[in-house]
Amino acid sequence: MDFDLSSAQRDRCDRVRTAVAEHLATRAVTTDPDLVRLAWQAAASIGLTGLCLPVEHGGAGLGALDTALSLEAFGRACPDTGLAFGIAAHLLSCGVPVAEFGASGTAGELLAGMAKGGLIAGNAMTEDEAGSDIGQIRTTAVRSGGDYVLRGEKSFVSNAPIADVYVTYAITDPDAGFLGVSAFAVPRDTGGIVVGPPLSKMGLHGCLAARVRFDDCVVPERFRLGAEGSGGMVFQRSMAWERSCLFAIYLGLAERQLQACVEHATARRQFGRKLAGFQAVSHRIARMRQRLESARLLLYRACWLLDADRDDAGAIAMAKTAVSEAALANSLDAVQLFGASGYLVGPGIEQQLRDCVPATIFSGTTEIQLEILAREAGL
Known part of the structure; x- marks a missing residue:
């Protein structure tokens, strides 16, 4: 190695x-x-x-x-x-x-x-009754000659308010289950697309999101991704890349955050000495570093396997879980280390915490990742 x-x-x-x-x-x-x-x-x-x-x-x-x-x-x-x-x-x-x-x-x-x-581009998969379970989506795509007519509503579409094209999933064969879902790339100027107002979120404010409704949206067949009925496979492939690569941004955030904590602990003094001189502080920072480095190794390995055409769902699930939970735990530690200033809007620490909270939710919750690992263990 x-x-x-x-x-x-x-x-x-x-x-x-x-x-x-x-x-x-x-x-x-x-x-x-x-x-x-x-x-x-x-x-x-x-x-x-x-x-x-x-x-x-x-x-x-x-x-x-x-x-x-x-x-x-x-x-x-x-x-x-x-x-x-x-x-x-x-x-x-x-x-x-x-x-x-x-x-x-x-x-x-x-x-x-x-x-x-x-x-x-905006990712339009999630519905009110379907998140990671693509087999439960309700949006339909009915063939009409050389087109498909899409009907349904997506509840959380990243980039929706500013998107020019939506990658979405719809049922083309209600009786085929997982094999009855198809994927489409739908340009925004296609008639019948209704984009709701931006959603108010706890964090990740720089990524605008909204509901998107398809009202008899006529999509030419050429905008279908893959064969009809292969939407589940398309979604799994996109999730393999997202769960592996997207969470690297949280490694970067954690690295920046760790540096800020070290600088704060070595600069701030309490009770006549630097914060870094208190073992409770130095050990907290040491644990933050361990979480970061462990998560980084798992993520790099998942990406390496993906590049080697070894789409290892377990490795990806472990990486996604490790990075998201490390980011959240480290952010909570950072707020504690900075004290009142970490709680205030402005220095950026509280914003990091808000941005890390959804990491254990999107792209499949931590519970979904643990289910993947449990199934691989034969449970």
């Missing part, structure tokens, strides 16, 4: 951190759609919107591990974790399915814009 990154990987990460620090780090977190789009344009200018998209369509063509490394560098340098999350969802939940399952002409039409950031 070789745990060293190559010089090319280290150089790429350095370039991403430097560019993000220059173009994005000073931008205030905002929910203004126009300002969020400007942030996307800045991210696109340094190649972040096309990391894993095909080179022939303007992307960088990176594999899972290199994509994760770039997203980690993004999360390390950018305090707007919501923006990083939105771009990662655009790439992994939407870009990967379009690139791997889209018809050649359709994929080229969409991917060129997605790679350049001119087209923003």
